Amino acid sequence: MLLERIRLRTFGCFQQQDFDIHEGINLIFGPNFSGKSTLVNAIFFTLTGKPIVPRVDAAAMKNPKAYSGTAGLQFIANGERYLLYRGTGKRVQLRSEKESAWDVLFDDTRIRATESMLQERFGIMHEQLALTTFLREGEIFEFLARQSATRRDILHTLLGIDRLIEVRQRFIDTRRIAKREQGRIRAHQNSLRYNPQNVNETEIAQIEAKLKDLENAYGAETDDSALIAEWVQHRDRLQKQVDTLTHQQNEALSGFNDSAHLRQMIQTIQKAIQENTGLETKREELIQQTGRLESEIEALTTVCNTLRTLLESGEQHCPTCYQEVEREIIQRIVDEKEKEKSQRRTELETHNQSLETETKNLESRRELEQRLQTLQARLTQYKQRTQDIDKIQTELNALSSRLSGRGIQQREHNPSGTLTTLDKQELKTEIDSQRKRLDKLKQEEAVRLDRLGALQRANSDAAKVEKTLLSLELACSGIDKTIETLQQQILKPAEDELHHWIDKMQLFGETRVDLQREHLLPSLSIDGADRSLMLLSGSEKMFLYLCFKVALARVLGNPGFFVLDDPTLHLDGERKTLMVDFIRQLAEEYQVVVTSYDEDVRTGLEGAHLIEMTREA
Amino acid sequence: MDISLENETLNIYKREIETLIQRDEKYKTLGPTELEAIARAFEFTLKNGHEKVRAQMLYDLIHEKKDG
Numbered sequence: 067m068l069l070e071r072i073r074l075r076t077f078g079c080f081q082q083q084d085f086d087i088h089e090g091i092n093l094i095f096g097p098n099f100s101g102k103s104t105l106v107n108a109i110f111f112t113l114t115g116k117p118i119v120p121r122v123d124a125a126a127m128k129n130p131k132a133y134s135g136t137a138g139l140q141f142i143a144n145g146e147r148y149l150l151y152r153g154t155g156k157r158v159q160l161r162s163e164k165e166s167a168w169d170v171l172f173d174d175t176r177i178r179a180t181e182s183m184l185q186e187r188f189g190i191m192h193e194q195l196a197l198t199t200f201l202r203e204g205e206i207f208e209f210l211a212r213q214s215a216t217r218r219d220i221l222h223t224l225l226g227i228d229r230l231i232e233v234r235q236r237f238i239d240t241r242r243i244a245k246r247e248q249g250r251i252r253a254h255q256n257s258l259r260y261n262p263q264n265v266n267e268t269e270i271a272q273i274e275a276k277l278k279d280l281e282n283a284y285g286a287e288t289d290d291s292a293l294i295a296e297w298v299q300h301r302d303r304l305q306k307q308v309d310t311l312t313h314q315q316n317e318a319l320s321g322f323n324d325s326a327h328l329r330q331m332i333q334t335i336q337k338a339i340q341e342n343t344g345l346e347t348k349r350e351e352l353i354q355q356t357g358r359l360e361s362e363i364e365a366l367t368t369v370c371n372t373l374r375t376l377l378e379s380g381e382q383h384c385p386t387c388y389q390e391v392e393r394e395i396i397q398r399i400v401d402e403k404e405k406e407k408s409q410r411r412t413e414l415e416t417h418n419q420s421l422e423t424e425t426k427n428l429e430s431r432r433e434l435e436q437r438l439q440t441l442q443a444r445l446t447q448y449k450q451r452t453q454d455i456d457k458i459q460t461e462l463n464a465l466s467s468r469l470s471g472r473g474i475q476q477r478e479h480n481p482s483g484t485l486t487t488l489d490k491q492e493l494k495t496e497i498d499s500q501r502k503r504l505d506k507l508k509q510e511e512a513v514r515l516d517r518l519g520a521l522q523r524a525n526s527d528a529a530k531v532e533k534t535l536l537s538l539e540l541a542c543s544g545i546d547k548t549i550e551t552l553q554q555q556i557l558k559p560a561e562d563e564l565h566h567w568i569d570k571m572q573l574f575g576e577t578r579v580d581l582q583r584e585h586l587l588p589s590l591s592i593d594g595a596d597r598s599l600m601l602l603s604g605s606e607k608m609f610l611y612l613c614f615k616v617a618l619a620r621v622l623g624n625p626g627f628f629v630l631d632d633p634t635l636h637l638d639g640e641r642k643t644l645m646v647d648f649i650r651q652l653a654e655e656y657q658v659v660v661t662s663y664d665e666d667v668r669t670g671l672e673g674a675h676l677i678e679m680t681r682e683a
Numbered sequence: 684m685d686i687s688l689e690n691e692t693l694n695i696y697k698r699e700i701e702t703l704i705q706r707d708e709k710y711k712t713l714g715p716t717e718l719e720a721i722a723r724a725f726e727f728t729l730k731n732g733h734e735k736v737r738a739q740m741l742y743d744l745i746h747e748k749k750d751g
Contacts (some may be wrong), residue, residue, distance in 0.1 A: 076696075226688050232733035233725060239738035244746070466748050533717060534746040540710050541721045541745070544700035 067188060067625040069109070070147070070656055072105070073138030076129035077154075077640060078104035085463040088675035091653045093659040095668055096679025100660035103661040105677075106631045108137040109659070110200055112152045113184065113625075115177060118202050127152040130678045143188050143625075152180075161189075189623060193223040198619035201630040206611040210587070212598060218585040225556050225621055227549050233543040241538040245533055251528045266511045270504065277500045284493040296471055311455045317449035327446055335438045342431040345424055352421040359414040366407035373400045404545045556621055557581045563617035564588065571648060574610050588614055608633065619656075627657035636662050646670030689729060697722050718747045 069087040069134040074080040079101050094102045110118040128135030138151040147163040158180040160172040172183050180676055184190040323326045382391055485576050564579050579593040590597040635641045646667060652658055699724060704710040724744040728736045
């Protein structure tokens with residue numbers, strides 16, 4: 067930005083006057099009350115809307131006799147010529163020159179809109195302009211006297227940190243919302259008091275099954291209860307028959323594993339009997355042989371006895387046949403007969419023994435035959451019972467199927483056990499009771515499941531909000547770190563620049579400057595020792611502060627000019643020369659506007675554009 | 684704050700929160716989605732100004748991962 071002209075209308079002590087400003091150094095030279103500071107104020111006011119002296123009402127800058135005052139500034143920025151007017155009544159107008167005519171670009175009375183326009187178009191901000199471009203009378207002492215918090219605020223404004231702090235504050239507000247939400251979710255979690263054990267599910271299933279039976283039974287009862295009752299009774303009868311027959315069937319197989327085992331035994335016995343079929347004949351033959359032998363023995367005994375009687379009688383002749391008795395021959399015959407008789411006895415004994423054996427065998431066979439008959443009878447009984455059972459079972463199955471179709475289960479599966487005997491009223495009462503119980507359990511289950519779902523959602527929400535809180539904590543910490551980094555990134559070059567100017571002006575010896583420790587206030591270390599700014603001389607403070615301003619202008623940006631209001635005030639001759647040198651060096655890069663009423667300065671700045679002021683002006 | 688400083692600030696901020704996540708164990712549970720939501724909320728507030736951005740909007744941005 068290159069200043070070209072200051073235009074004043076009923077502003078301060080000026081009624082209507084323009085002041086041309088040139089490139090390089092512009093010296094506004096005049097005595098006290100000639101309006102030098104008013105010109106400085108006019109530039110500052112036009113650009114910022116505020117008086118350069120803090121806490122002064124803008125309206126006070128107008129001509130006391132006028133209703134309002136207007137300050138204007140003609141300048142070149144970005145290759146274009148602009149004319150900016152600002153009235154003490156807050157109206158702001160920006161014009162740009164187009165083909166020797168002025169087009170109005172902006173005309174507004176809103177402060178914010180004007181600030182935004184100036185910042186966007188020309189990068190002008192109040193604090194930045196005050197600190198990097200203007201040096202007003204007594205400013206350095208005010209700056210030094212400022213509280214640390216105030217300087218920190220200025221620093222934050224300059225670096226845009228105030229915006230970051232505002233963002234952080236928003237994150238903190240957001241964290242409060244998240245905390246509230248977390249509290250709400252925790253209270254909700256506590257209110258759920260969930261019991262994870264599912265105690266109702268099994269009971270519900272049981273009651274549903276029972277209710278189904280009862281309802282089916284109730285339906286059957288209401289249709290043809292008499293028939294069903296008869297069927298049930300018949301079914302019970304049949305079942306009893308089956309039970310009895312099964313018992314008898316089991317008795318028939320008593321002692322055997324199964325019917326096959328019984329059949330196998332029968333076959334074995336039959337085979338044994340077949341093997342002993344000729345026992346009777348053999349025994350008969352033995353009996354006959356025994357009888358014959360006994361007869362022969364008896365006959366032989368009779369012969370022997372007769373012959374012995376004859377021998378013992380002494381008769382010479384046989385009384386039967388009257389033949390002569392030959393005793394020796396008769397004796398020999400007796401002996402032979404005795405011998406024969408003995409043989410027959412032996413044979414008889416053998417036969418008797420055989421007969422005894424055969425008799426026993428026969429008895430055994432007969433026992434087997436009896437056993438066979440018994441087993442065959444049992445097999446027949448088994449077969450018969452099996453057939454009977456099958457027949458009854460078929461009928462029972464058909465009946466059970468019919469009953470099942472009517473909802474009547476087997477007696478043993480019927481939980482109540484009295485379905486068929488329940489009358490309709492009892493059934494209805496039971497059904498109602500079970501339904502109520504079921505409804506209650508289902509309601510409890512629904513509530514439990516609802517609570518479970520709600521708790522799962524609440525847990526999920528709690529985890530999510532926990533993450534959000536962590537995110538916000540990170541967001542705030544990130545801003546703190548960003549502020550630190552920004553300060554380092556911006557203030558470090560400012561410190562280097564300040565060093566550069568301090569060295570250039572040869573103000574002190576070996577100097578180290580820290581702008582971060584005291585929030586922008588330079589902390590000096592001269593020749594290795596900390597040096598309080600308060601202990602510097604007035605001129606040292608002035609030069610240091612000017613160097614600081616230039617350093618900040620370098621780093622933060624500057625409109626391209628400096629306005630120094632009476633910078634040599636209270637400086638001795640040597641320091642005035644130094645200041646003039648400083649201004650000349652500054653003018654090599656910047657447009658400089660200086661006010662003074664010091665002839666040494668006027669002499670020192672010879673060649674500068676001179677704006678002479680008088681009290682009459 | 685001019686746009687270049689704004690962009691520079693945003694870049695610094697992104698770097699800083701990434702560094703914090705890497706350094707601090709307690710932030711390990713946060714993933715790229717959360718990181719992106721934080722950066723988006725920061726940028727949204729920085730560009731629009733705290734007067735226009737309500738805390739509830741930021742909460743929605745970060746909690747619901749909504750777009751700004």
